[in-house]
Amino acid sequence: MKEKSGLLGYYNYTVILTYLGMLLGFAGITFVLKGKYYDAVICLMTAGICDMFDGKIASTRKRTPDERKFGIQIDSLSDLLCFGLLPALFVYQFEEKSNLSFVIAALYVLCALVRLSYFNVCEEKRQEQESTERSTYQGLPVTTAALFLPAVYLLALKFQKCGPVSFLCLLFGMALLFLLPIRIRKPHLPGKIIMALLGLLELLILMTGGFVK
Numbered sequence: 001m002k003e004k005s006g007l008l009g010y011y012n013y014t015v016i017l018t019y020l021g022m023l024l025g026f027a028g029i030t031f032v033l034k035g036k037y038y039d040a041v042i043c044l045m046t047a048g049i050c051d052m053f054d055g056k057i058a059s060t061r062k063r064t065p066d067e068r069k070f071g072i073q074i075d076s077l078s079d080l081l082c083f084g085l086l087p088a089l090f091v092y093q094f095e096e097k098s099n100l101s102f103v104i105a106a107l108y109v110l111c112a113l114v115r116l117s118y119f120n121v122c123e124e125k126r127q128e129q130e131s132t133e134r135s136t137y138q139g140l141p142v143t144t145a146a147l148f149l150p151a152v153y154l155l156a157l158k159f160q161k162c163g164p165v166s167f168l169c170l171l172f173g174m175a176l177l178f179l180l181p182i183r184i185r186k187p188h189l190p191g192k193i194i195m196a197l198l199g200l201l202e203l204l205i206l207m208t209g210g211f212v213k
Contacts, residue, residue: 025082048146
């Protein structure tokens, strides 16, 4: 590989959403640490939207093999922070740092790490053999946390007695689904729009339901 001059990395428009999503994930973590759970949820959902469309934007540019590999790595690293660490820390803090929430949150992050690392290996091999877009995923994508956690957050605010059980069941269930070799069809643009609309609906309910804190 030819050594780069100047700043390391790539900074063309194909990586902007990935970088923005990572920054939103970091902002969400700082909000969790401050107890601003509503703001953290907003960051999580916005990072999910960024992740949803970054691949489509990247496909509009002819990239070198190194640029494609770089894209795979930064996408998964960003996903680990946004949809692995942020949801785990959110639940751990929201559940008042109980021992059980610590164990489940740690397991969730570990499973997300394994899932994303395995995906990177498989995706690099796939891109070496074919140029078409991936049509299916193995295991539940970690990015689904951007849709599921806000929904459970709404339930926790509406039905406070169900909150602790709901969050812990969500993390444990998702952690398990990350590693199960089930095939899930990758959503095309209409499916992505539907998921974005569901996220928007969750946001509207949060903003209009008196949940802003």
